Amino acid sequence: xxxxxxxxxxxxxxxxxxxxxxxxxxxxxxxxxxxxxxxxxxxxxxxxxxxxxxxxxxxxxxxxxxxxxxxxxxxxxxxxxxxxxxxxxxxxxxxxxxxxxxxxxxxxxxxxxxxxxxxxxxxxxxxxxxxxxxxxxxxxxxxxxxxxxxxxxxxxxxxxxxxxxxxxxxxxxxxxxxxxxxxxxxxxxxxxxxxxxxxxxxxxxxxxxxxxxxxxxxxxxxxxxxxxxxxxxxxxxxxxxxxxxxxxxxxxxxxxxxxxxxxxxxxxxxxxxxxxxxxxxxxxxxxxxxxxxxxxxxxxxxxxxxxxxxxxxxxxxxxxxxxxxxxxxxxxxxxxxxxxxxxxxxxxxxxxxxxxxxxxxxxxxxxxxxxxxxxxxxxxxxxxxxxxxxxxxxxxxxxxxxxxxxxxxxxxxxxxxxxxxxxxxxxxxxxxxxxxxxxxxxxxxxxxxxxxxxxxxxxxxxxxxxxxxxx
Numbered sequence: 001x002x003x004x005x006x007x008x009x010x011x012x013x014x015x016x017x018x019x020x021x022x023x024x025x026x027x028x029x030x031x032x033x034x035x036x037x038x039x040x041x042x043x044x045x046x047x048x049x050x051x052x053x054x055x056x057x058x059x060x061x062x063x064x065x066x067x068x069x070x071x072x073x074x075x076x077x078x079x080x081x082x083x084x085x086x087x088x089x090x091x092x093x094x095x096x097x098x099x100x101x102x103x104x105x106x107x108x109x110x111x112x113x114x115x116x117x118x119x120x121x122x123x124x125x126x127x128x129x130x131x132x133x134x135x136x137x138x139x140x141x142x143x144x145x146x147x148x149x150x151x152x153x154x155x156x157x158x159x160x161x162x163x164x165x166x167x168x169x170x171x172x173x174x175x176x177x178x179x180x181x182x183x184x185x186x187x188x189x190x191x192x193x194x195x196x197x198x199x200x201x202x203x204x205x206x207x208x209x210x211x212x213x214x215x216x217x218x219x220x221x222x223x224x225x226x227x228x229x230x231x232x233x234x235x236x237x238x239x240x241x242x243x244x245x246x247x248x249x250x251x252x253x254x255x256x257x258x259x260x261x262x263x264x265x266x267x268x269x270x271x272x273x274x275x276x277x278x279x280x281x282x283x284x285x286x287x288x289x290x291x292x293x294x295x296x297x298x299x300x301x302x303x304x305x306x307x308x309x310x311x312x313x314x315x316x317x318x319x320x321x322x323x324x325x326x327x328x329x330x331x332x333x334x335x336x337x338x339x340x341x342x343x344x345x346x347x348x349x350x351x352x353x354x355x356x357x358x359x360x361x362x363x364x365x366x367x368x369x370x371x372x373x374x375x376x377x378x379x380x381x382x383x384x385x386x387x388x389x390x391x392x393x394x395x396x397x398x399x400x401x402x403x404x405x406x407x408x409x410x411x412x413x414x415x416x417x418x419x420x421x422x423x424x425x426x427x428x429x430x431x432x433x434x435x436x437x438x439x440x441x442x443x444x445x446x447x448x449x450x451x452x453x454x455x456x457x458x459x460x461x462x463x464x465x466x467x468x469x470x471x
Contacts, residue, residue, distance in 0.1 A: 003053040004132045004200075005107050006046050007096040010039060010059040010067060010114035011086060015345040015356070016275050016338070019329035020309065024358040028115035029066050032279055036074075039067075039114040043076045045121045051129055052110070054078045056099065058092050060085070064234055065365035065468070082231075084239035090253035091245035093199070094210050094221035095237065100203035102225070108132045109206070111199040111250075117282055119269025127266050131200040134169040139262040140209065140255065141169065141200040144193025146267045150184035153274055153339060155195040155251070158187075163262040172261035175251060193263060196270055199250065205260065214253045220245035231469055276322040276331075276338040280305035296323075303335065327360050365468045366391055367444070379456045383437075385410075385445040390438040392466035399453030399460060401429040403437070408445035411438040434464065 014027030021027035028039045036044070046052045055078040059067050067080055081095065093111055100107040110128055118124045131141040144157045160173040175195065179187060211218040220241055227238035246253075255261050271278055280303070283291040290298050294308035302319045310327040320335040333341060348356045361370040366389035373380040383403075385391070393413065403412070404426040412419045412427050413436040421427050429435050431453060439445035463471040 002104070002107065003049075004051060004110050004128060005100050005103070005203075006052050006055045006110045006112060007092075007100075008039070008042060008046075008055055008057045008112050008114050009089060009092050010057050010063065011083060011092070012113075012115055014115065015342045017273075017279075018341050018345045018356060019324060019326045019331050020307065022356060022358055024062070024362060025066070026063075026115075027273065029063070029070060032273060033117060033282055037070060038117055038273060040070050040074045041117070041121075042112060042114055043071060043074045045118065045125065046112075047076060048125060051125060056081060056096070057114075058083060058095065061236070066363065068233060069365075080234045081228075082234050082236045084237055084242050087242065087245050087247045089197075089250045090210075090214065090217055090248040091221060091242065093206065093250045093254075094214075094217050094245065095225060095242075097201070097203050097206040097210065098221050098225045101207050103203075105202075105204040106136070107203045108135045109199075109201055109203055111201070113197055113272070115273060116196070116198075117269075117271045117273050119282075121268075123266075123268040124270075127264060127268065128200070130166060130168070131264055134164050134166045134262055134264075135200040135202055135205075137164055137166070138202060138205055138260060139163060139169065140206060140258060140260045141262045141264060142172070142255070143196045143198045143266045143270075144263040145196050145270045146265055147188045147192070147194055150181060150188045151194065152179060152181055152184050154178060154272075156184075156187045156192040157195050157263050158190075158192050159263050159265065168264050169262050170265070172255075172263050175256045175261075193265055194270075195251070196266075197272070199255075206254070209254050209258050209260065213257050214246065214248070217245045217248070217253060274339065276305055276324065276333065276341070277335045280322070280335070305335070329355050364391075365389075369449070372448075374456070377452060377454065377456075379451040381449045381451070383447050383449050385437060385439040387439055387442050387444065390467060391436055392461075392463040392468075392471060393434060393436040394461050394463050395432055395434045396453070396460050397432065397462070398455035399451045400431045401435075402450040402452075403427050403429070404448045404450075406446050406448060408439060408441050408443050410445055410447065411440050412436070413438075436465075 013023050014021035017027040029037050057067050058081045060083045100109045134141045156176040158174040160171040163169045163171040223241035224237040228235050280291045285291050289303040292306045295312045296306040296308040297314040298304050299316045301315050304315050305322045307324045313325045322333045322338050324331040345356045361368050367384040367386045370382045405421050405423050410421040415433050
């Protein structure tokens with residue numbers, strides 16, 4: 001059989017993992033369980049050239065450079081496809097089927113999520129190969145996780161009789177929505193499986209099924225691919241075409257309606273890492289069930305998840321709580337209600353707060369900037385620029401900037417001149433001047449930026465030239 005074509009869906013916003021996960025840096029890019037993000041762990045798991053072809057990542061424009069950076073760090077080469085807007089998993093699968101069909105109609109696709117965790121990765125890879133065999137026969141195969149508790153946060157699958165001669169592949173008799181506690185217990189007793197959201201299919205089969213059940217979605221995906229354009233290292237789907245696709249999950253669009261659905265029961269330590277409580281369950285614990293990450297202390301406490309990303313956090317005399325602190329936000333939640341963080345984030349967004357959207361440290365393709373202090377007419381930032389990287393050629397209508405280099409060497413364009421600025425040196429950029437910051441060295445460039453003026457928002461940037469095509 002040919003190599004499996006893996007497609008990784010990497011567009012979620014991860015609101016239930018706030019305040020660490022935010023819209024500009026969601027959970028799939030954050031080290032939640034170890035020193036790698038779940039996206040990087042997924043990439044590493046797929047790095048088996050005898051089983052998988054190079055991956056294709058489907059994400060949105062906002063995450064394109066995060067995806068590229070993490071693939072580079074992981075040492076994995078692949079394609080990156082950009083969705084112009086979020087349309088749920090159905091259109092993403094339709095695009096994957098279309099792209100794979102254009103390679104070869106009988107290509108077998110693995111559709112995987114970037115934000116899931118797998119404990120038994122070798123076992124998971126073996127299951128992928130098994131699912132691919134059944135997919136090659138024309139089935140649309142999902143992996144059904146054997147429940148270890150009556151979870152109410154997952155959809156369920158009722159498996160039926162054997163679907164094929166491939167071992168353990170069974171027909172899907174029904175998909176069930178997320179149940180209440182009593183129904184979940186009954187499902188577990190009756191042998192239902194959790195719906196993991198991983199799918200395996202032949203490109204021509206999925207393409208035909210979407211055409212049959214969701215012709216508008218199929219047409220939108222086909223035209224979005226046909227009119228796609230290259231932008232740097234990315235393939236950008238045509239916005240007008242793609243946005244005609246109905247916003248619908250692949251479960252509703254196809255899986256609950258097709259007669260080709262099959263499932264393989266599995267027990268590989270799968271989790272969708274959907275709440276802070278699940279992060280605690282997946283992390284090494286002390287003798288009292290506590291997990292401490294960062295500068296944290298617990299005293300006379302049990303079953304506590306404590307994460308302190310900046311500064312010291314301490315917990316005394318409590319049980320079954322989640323405490324997460326960042327530089328600008330603190331979350332304290334009962335462990336059994338940590339999935340309600342999503343509702344909390346919705347309230348913060350409704351108030352127009354910045355904290356659900358971005359961290360004090362904001363990543364850019366050239367490095368990052370981090371807010372240090374802000375007032376009515378001033379703002380102080382720390383800026384870090386990667387070796388060889390450059391910011392856009394730009395100007396501001398409402399603010400002046402003072403740059404002090406604290407590490408490395410900067411080349412600064414200021415109107416018609418270029419100035420070399422070394423450590424412990426500074427440069428002033430008056431309102432309206434055309435300027436650019438570059439790092440010509442082999443080490444990170446770090447500087448302190450002091451902005452002064454009547455308006456200090458990020459939208460007071462007029463980009464004139466940009467190597468990242470943001471002008």
